[in-house]
Amino acid sequence: MGIIDWLNTNSGVIIGIATVVLVGITGIYVYLTWRLLKANNTPEIAISLRPHEAHIHCVMLCIENIGRGAARDIQFQTDLSFKPDGERALEEVGFLKNGIDYLGPKEKIEHFLVSVIGKLDKLKETPLEIGVTYTDSVDLKRRHKRAFRLDFGEDEGFATIGRSxxxxxxxxxxxxxxxxxxxxxxxxxxxxxxxxxxxxxxxxxxxxxxxxxxxxxxxxxxxxxxxxxxxxxxxxxxxxxxxxxxxxxxxxx
Structure with a gap:
């Protein structure tokens, strides 16, 4: 009877504590749901140099969205006067100069940049630095920023077996x-x-x-x-x- 009397006497306190705990659990659930929604809609732009599948001496500039959300209003910051092959400047690469309006999840763009035949030693002396900013579908006002330092010598000695x-x-x-x-x-x-x-x-x-x-x-x-x-x-x-x-x-x- 003592326990029952104590519960009856302190029922208001118990209800208050239970309410606080329930509010806390609900808040945590809402926060985790928001984090999950954000993760599922957050893009991640990656920039890399890759050898061509069939001709490994041809270096491709690859722009890829490895995230789960769509990237919008993608803008690049780099030295557009840089000439990897000594002739064509990066300003001739349309998406580097004008940007990309939309890039969906797992989508990528590849552009032939330069052939390293007879040029690899010189190219290794000047790594290519590219910055990128973009927005996602959840928060259009927030811009994500990334910076990449691309070394032409990373794939030196790369070889393939068989054909493409x-x-x-x-x-x-x-x-x-x-x-x-x-x-x-x-x-x-x-x-x-x-x-x-x-x-x-x-x-x-x-x-x-x-x-x-x-x-x-x-x-x-x-x-x-x-x-x-x-x-x-x-x-x-x-x-x-x-x-x-x-x-x-x-x-x-």
């Missing part, structure tokens, strides 16, 4: 088309050579090299052509020098 999956898919598709053509026609079309076999093999090799070169960006194609022109010129000089030496020996004899 996209390249293998394209190659397999060509083989399937070829097989279907053979099935529909019922026979393989005969190949009739109108030139010497050695010349035919040389032409096929040249065509194959041309196809491989066409897969590169325009800047890389120009570099390859310049290197090829230098090799051809060197061979021509060697042949001319050899012919002159032979003529000199003939005259001497």
């Amino acid at each position: 999956p996209l390249f293998e898919i394209a190659k397999a598709t060509q083989e399937i088309q070829k097989d279907l053509r053979h099935v529909t026609t019922g026979f393989h079309k005969p190949i009739i050579l109108t030139e010497p076999l050695s010349k035919h093999h040389l032409g096929s090799h040249v065509n194959a090299l041309e196809i491989r070169v066409d897969q590169f960006p325009h800047e890389i194609q120009q570099e390859i052509l310049q290197e090829l022109d230098a090799v051809v010129s060197k061979r021509e000089q060697e042949i001319q020098e050899k012919e002159r030496n032979q003529k000199t020996e003939t005259v001497s004899n």
